[in-house]
Amino acid sequence: MRRFSSRCSDFIPTEYTNIKPFLPSLPPPPVGPDGTPVGPEALSVLFPSGMIEHEVTLEPRVPIPEKVLDAYKVYRPSPLIRAVELERFLDTPAHIYYKYEGTNPAGSHKSNTALPQAYFAAQDGITRITTETGAGQWGSALSQACNMFDLDLDVFMVRSSYLQKPLRKTFINMHGGRVCASPSDRTESGRKFLSEDSEHPGSLGIAISEAVEVVLTESKSCYSLGSVSDAVCLHQSIIGQESILQMEEMGEYPTEIIGCVGGGSNFAGIAFPFIEKMLTGGGHIDFTAVEPTVCPTLTEGKLKYDFGDASGLTPKYMMYTLGAGFVPPPIHAGGLRYHGMAPLVSHLVKLGLVNPVAYEQKRVLAAGKEFTQIEGILPAPESTHAITAAIDSALAAKETGENKVILFNLSGHGYLDLAAYVNA
């Protein structure tokens, strides 16, 4: 056994890096019901002002607020680990690295954006945040962040995950957050879907509708989104920034970067800083975004304007989508059950800079179990999609003899998802 890791860097980013000014073109802006672009002011009914600034900025570097940086310092940098045991098991010439976000306090990359979102809400005098969550990673991270910044939190958790992962509710409650299964009877959107099916499994799109509906009727309240938006992609850039330095410390540079995609944020986090480097004269990298076959947004969806939620309460975004009404079957990777995709990730796919693939649940969970046995780290079901693609790529390198350096994002741990592995 010989493994290496780089977690000892003194480097913690002090700025978010913004991919937008480096792109050959920008994605079309979000539009309102009349088809005209939605400006920052229209977003102010939902989001704190700091978040709107982060959503629209074209600055290449955006300072991280000091209080957010202090919170990052508690758990960052996250480790970057060379998967030497996995390489040996696969008998591949490829070098495989993973950036492990599971050591974050809430157990996933979601803390990276939960903290600035709660901070900006508190800055604006907001007292309560309402949000959706899929598998519960986002709700967990936001409940911690809200507790730190003294905010109330209401979470609409997709029912299929709510039933699969009961300890997520306990975790969120511990931090003072409230959770209910979505669709719920608390909103018009929820009641509509419940009337169609009283055991409705829910979806991220429906949960977003419920959260947005609540916020639109309340003062001193805001909505918070765990993925998809440009601001969230900006916040997650700290993952890729750290990875660049950590890969330098390892004396290597990736030839392929892989992340799982639901809304797109953990993929954006690890990929965008490397895409910036590539677009400004750095070496070529293949970027692979991995989604579940039951929610094949990038591989089978259409690039068009669509609502971010199931009830049409949000602006329309130019993104790959399966249709706002699409309800994926329940899978353990609840965080990937989203009908759309981050407009920035969608745009990069359109530009040919990111290559999407889809994998089946059975296969990724088996790979996740294998990875746990081999590398000693238990991944979230979402992250097993990235693991499986990394394994496939490493096996392909074995066929061709190519000297690949693969880096993937292990976006969270699977302790609260263990039931997913019982029959894997």
Add this chain to the structure above:
Amino acid sequence: MRRFSSRCSDFIPTEYTNIKPFLPSLPPPPVGPDGTPVGPEALSVLFPSGMIEHEVTLEPRVPIPEKVLDAYKVYRPSPLIRAVELERFLDTPAHIYYKYEGTNPAGSHKSNTALPQAYFAAQDGITRITTETGAGQWGSALSQACNMFDLDLDVFMVRSSYLQKPLRKTFINMHGGRVCASPSDRTESGRKFLSEDSEHPGSLGIAISEAVEVVLTESKSCYSLGSVSDAVCLHQSIIGQESILQMEEMGEYPTEIIGCVGGGSNFAGIAFPFIEKMLTGGGHIDFTAVEPTVCPTLTEGKLKYDFGDASGLTPKYMMYTLGAGFVPPPIHAGGLRYHGMAPLVSHLVKLGLVNPVAYEQKRVLAAGKEFTQIEGILPAPESTHAITAAIDSALAAKETGENKVILFNLSGHGYLDLAAYVNA
């Protein structure tokens, strides 16, 4: 909010540090049924040769085997964090630090000794390890280590914890380990306790009896112990060694060190390297060992020779004990339900170097929940005992105005123990 952490040190210990040569006297040796000291050869029916060397060595520094060091490099150093938010909440002049072992792959400090124990077994050509586990942290860590070194593993898990924490079984199974509830019908010891009570809650002492009984009847098999022994305390010294350097990086030195105690290993890990410093001219430190009131080994037990297990299969050790037959009531902190105490920790209590205290479950779980809300890290129920003592000490400093610097060991995360907090 302002917090600090030191996790970025390049320092990973390359040697274990041994408290024994620095003590004014050594604990009396273990003895056999006839009362005469048990030599290394008598231990060889249970333990690999490398473990026996670590058990008896009087060398002040013991090299960490290279393959074990490689595994440590994946997850160490563990972070040392200043609990600035907790300090503010308590409005105390005390500075509070915690060493967080929950980022280890199996979620607790247990990996630190699981890895060398599995390594030494593999070195001796052993193919199967049998062990006990309380709350499951030790079984989890050893299942990972056995998987890394290609060994089979059988775990006797104390029944009360087996029922409270079902995901532990899933976790151990994922790594190829087998688990059964103890007392079981697989051993004479187990059948004896089951015949007394078919719903017997079990204890660590009974589970050790079962594991030892199995090993005594098998070849190419060894027993592995998660705490108590001198060798385990030696392995855990990497916690304290890292803490010394990390506290230096923070520009402070502790005036009090706190750890929870069941068998004593996580306390020994953080305390012994600092005790060595104190005994060799360093500043005075108060050392506090915290146990549950329902298993008050140090605060109400007697210092005498007693068996390590419930059926009298092990040698007798000079230790504080409640009697080998003592069965504590089921509590969530299953890792602390042991009738005895590490002979080295017992000896330090006798010498007056370590001060024992006991806390009730209700109080420590409430403190654990509060800590989670304030510091954003979810502790194992065992670790909440240390948290509670740290809070009490910080509040005492508020009364006296004393400039305390408190360091406690947060020995593991509580993700798989979340049910403990539902009513906390």
